[in-house]
Amino acid sequence: MMRDLRYAVRMLIKSPAFTLTAILAIALGIGASTVSFSIVNAVLLRPFPLMQNQERLVYLTQYFTKTAEQDAGMSFPDAVEIKKQATTLEGFGAWQDATFIITSGEKPERFLGGRISAETFSFLGVQPILGRLFRPEEDSLNAPPVALLGYHVWQNSFGGDPAIVGRQVPINGRQVTIIGVMPNGWRFPTRSDIWMPLQMEEKDHPRGDFFLGSIGLLKKGVSIEKARAELQAIGGRIAAEHPDTNTGCSIRVESFRDKMVEDSKALTLLIMAAVIFVHLIACANVANLLLARGATRTREVAIRCALGASRGQVVRGLLAESLVLGCAGSILGLLFAVWGIDLMVKAIPVEIPFWIRFDLDWRIFAFALGTGGLSSVVFGLVPALQASKPQLVDSLKEGGRSGGGAKSQRVRNGLVVAEVALALTLLIGAGLMLRSFLAIQNSDLGINPKNTLTFRVGLPPVQYPEKEVAGRFFEQLIPKLASISGVDAAGATTSLPAIGDIGTNAILIEGDEEPKQLQDARMASAATITPGYLQACGITLLRGRDFSPADTKDAPAVALI
Known part of the structure; x- marks a missing residue:
């Protein structure tokens, strides 16, 4: 040859x-x-990268059988019940996306991050390069605030200081103790740079409020099918005990990897x-x-x-x-x-x-x-x-x-x-x-994006604990923005068109009989906007009027549909 x-x-x-x-x-x-x-x-x-036992990781979410194709997320009380009752899971964790503002430098820095249950990183198998992971007691609402930094935040905002562990840093208006630095490339679940413990209580996040992402680690030898059967049975028991919020609500269990790639798999192939x-x-x-x-x-x-x-x-x-x-x-x-x-x-x-x-x-x-x-x-x-x-x-x-x-x-x-x-x-x-x-x-988005700029504003919850206080901030900010030379209109919204996350809420129209169960309620996607927002987006009203500064919380309630 x-x-x-x-x-x-x-x-x-x-x-x-x-x-x-x-x-x-x-x-x-x-x-x-x-x-x-x-x-x-x-x-x-x-x-x-950096995850262990990936073949045993599963994504969990709740959904209503009437709209089976839509994931609802998971409510905090239901997540607590699942963690207590599930015998097929070796580990269970939940998280909520969050925004963190660090004010230790010359100017505030805004980072995407997450509040995550304390044991999640432990069963995922990832270890910090400095310091330690969260401890279970740090999930308590009254525990001292602690945080883990992502590698790039540590490098870019703190100069890679090896003495960062134990240091107190102002995050969202509170002094937070840095307990560790995560490895380069770790940004779970998708693009997070800072993590803090979940620190939630049921009184603040009642059953029926579905907003958490959840991940589980199957015990060795347990199949997804077996875990799904058990978790759906748990969901059934929760629904029987809380019919007003959980009737018709079940639990979906699927491979964590399959869930992460489901939106891009077809295009990739x-x-x-x-x-x-x-x-x-x-x-x-x-x-x-x-x-x-x-x-x-x-x-x-x-x-x-x-x-x-x-x-x-x-x-x-x-x-x-x-x-x-x-x-x-x-x-x-x-x-x-x-x-x-x-x-x-x-x-x-x-x-x-x-x-x-x-x-x-x-x-x-x-x-x-x-x-x-x-x-x-x-x-x-x-x-x-x-x-x-x-x-x-x-x-x-x-x-x-x-x-x-x-x-x-x-x-x-x-x-x-x-x-x-x-x-x-x-x-x-x-x-x-x-x-x-x-x-x-060429499709009609309902807005005119030409010459339209967007940006996000994150308000530290310590300085702005109440919605009314945050509302007054925007009442002052938007007129100042609109007065800038070259700006025709300015407004604010909780969800940008086409790309923002719009929450789904149960609504009751006057004359309707109040439903006994959440699954029977009328559901509608809703966003909050300020006066000037429609003009800034080039949205024209078919009928009626736009919101005005007179539409305050003390005025008669109004809405646009």
Whole structure:
């Protein structure tokens, strides 16, 4: 085999134009495929960083059977009951997304974070690089406030100070003791930078208020199906004890990883399929090049056969050339992929979840090299078989000038047809995607985003403990914003259009009979806005009037629908 490879290298060196063209075609196909595979690898294949026992992690949420497709989250009292009663879970944790404002520097810094039950990080298997994790008693509402910092907050806001543990830092207007620093890359559940204990009580978060995210660790040997059956039975008992809020409410249990990737899985696989079509087109191109090259080498092959070479030896020699091309193309394609992955990551316009990492690993290298080797067989076998069956007398007479017989021409025509079919399929798919994209771009959002800027304001709860106090802040802020030169209108909302989280609330319309159970209530998505918000968003009213400064809490209640 080594002799065949050495001979293949010599023959390819003699045809530099062909060799470079073939290698470049292979490299482009493998490079594009590898970049696409890196997305599949990052989203679907790579283990979540720093988590242990990932195959036993499950996502838990409550839902009403009337709207089974919608997750409701989990209420705090129900989470407490599940933790007490579940025997199939080795660990159970809950969290709530939160915003934290640090005011220790020259200017306040705002970070996304979470309030999380104390034992969650322990059963996830992650350990801090400095300090310790939360203790169970720190979940108590009256416990001294403590926090864990993310690695980037520690580095960027505190200069990587190793003495940060034990230091008190003003967070949300309170002096909070820093007890640890989490490892680089840890931002559970998605993009958190600071964590504090959950510290909740049922009187502040009654049953029927579904807002928590929940995760569980199955005991060894326990299947998801068994855990689901037990947890749904627990949900049934809770519903029987609290029919006003929990009738028709059940508990959903699914793989934590499946839950995290459910929104991106289909698109990821679609991208991979499209790029595979591109790679197959590249393989067909190289196969055509090899067929054309084989047609000019019929005299050479005929001489080898006349000297006693078997057909198998000839095929092996020609496949060796394909293998050399495939290996060279794989190496160059891998370099293209490294460059392409870097460009792709820089081009992503939004912050991605912490567990999606595009680092090169053994899967990406194996894919690139494996694709190159498989491609060598795909694009090299048919040309090798075709070239290994020369008509000896005719080929020797033609002196290598043959362009191939009718069968060779049919093979080339077939490859051309395959290329066209693949290209058309890809083109049609791309056209449909483009049409869908343009339809989304041109769809009426109900707002005019042109020249509209958004920003978030986080108010420390210590300084603004009451809604009325926070309301007065915005009553003063918005007129000041509207008075800035160049600003036509300003307003505030609890949920930005199209991208904000809108809460769902039970509503009672005048004249309706009050429902006995929450599942029978009218449900509506609601957001709170200030005067000026509609004008700032370019939203026009069909009927009626906008809110005005006179619509205070002491005035008659009003609403827009």
